[in-house]
Amino acid sequence: MPSSVWGLPVHPLVVHLVVFLIPLVVLASLVVAVWPRARRVAAPWVLAVATLGVLSVPLATSSGERLEHQVPHSALVERHAELADGLLPLVAGLWLALAIMVAVAWHVRRRPTAPRWAAAVTVIAAVLTVGTSAAAGVQVVRIGHSGAKAVWHNVDAHSRPR
Template sequence: MPTTLWGLPVHPLVVHLVVFLIPLVVLAALVVAVWPRARKVAAPWVLGLATLGVVSVPMATSSGEGLEKKVPHTALVEHHAELADGLLPLVAGLWLTLAVIVAVAWYSRRAAAAPRWAAAVTVVAAVLTVGASVGTAVQVVRIGHSGAKAVWHDVGTERATGR
C-alpha cells in the first residue's frame, strides 16, 4: 500500500474510513442483536457493512505501519500501534457473530419448520454480538485516542511553540 497520496500520508485518510465505518457497524449490530424485527430485515445488510469493516482494518493497519517508519519512534506511537493490532480480531469476531445470525435466519426460512435449535443459537449469537460490539467500540475509541495523542500531544505546549 502506498504511504502517500497527493503528498499526504495515506494513514489518516484510511483511518477516517475505519473511524466512521466500525462505529456504524457496532450500532447496527446492536440493533440487529436486540430487535428481532430489525434482525429479519437488516441483518444481511449489517453483515455486508461488517465485511467492509473487516477489510478496512488491515488497510488502516498497513498504512499505519508505513507511516510508523517515517515518523519519530516514540512510546505514544508504539502504544497506538499495539492497540491497533488488537482491532482486527474484535471486528472479525463481530463479523462472525453476525454471520451466525444471518445463517440461522436463512436456514430457518428455507426449512419446512424452523428447527428447535434456531432460537437458542440466535439468542447466543445475539448476546455474543452485544459483547463483541461493546469490545470493538471500546477498542476503536482507545486506538483513536492514542493516535490523536501521539500526533497532537505537544501542540499548545511551550515545547511546541519553541519557547
C-alpha cells in the same frame, strides 16, 4: 498500497474509513442483536457493512506500520500501534457472530418449521454480537485517542487554533 496520496500520508485517510465503518457496524449490530424484526430485515445489510469494516482494518494497520517507520519513534506511537493490533480480532469476532445470525435466519426461512436449535443459536450469536460490539467500539475509541495523543502531544495550548 502507496504510502502517500497527493503528498499526504495514506494512514490518516484510511483511518477515517475505519472510524466511520466500525462505529456504524457496532450500532447497527446492537440493533440487529436485540430487535428480532430488525434482524430479519437488516442483518444481511449489516453483515455486508461489517465485511467492509473487517477489510478496512488491515488497510489501516498496514498503512500505519509504514507511517510508523517515517515518524520519530515514541512511546505514544508504540502504544497506538499496540492498541491497533488488537482491533482486527474483535471486528472479525463481531463479523462471525453476525454471520451466524444471518445464516440461521436464512436456514429457518427455507424450512416450513424452525428447527429447535435455531432459537438457541440465535440467542448465543446475539449475546456474542453485543459483547464483541461493545469491545470493538471501546477499542476504536482507545485507538483513536492514542493516535490523537501521538500526533498532537507536542502542540502546546497557546499554538492550537481556536
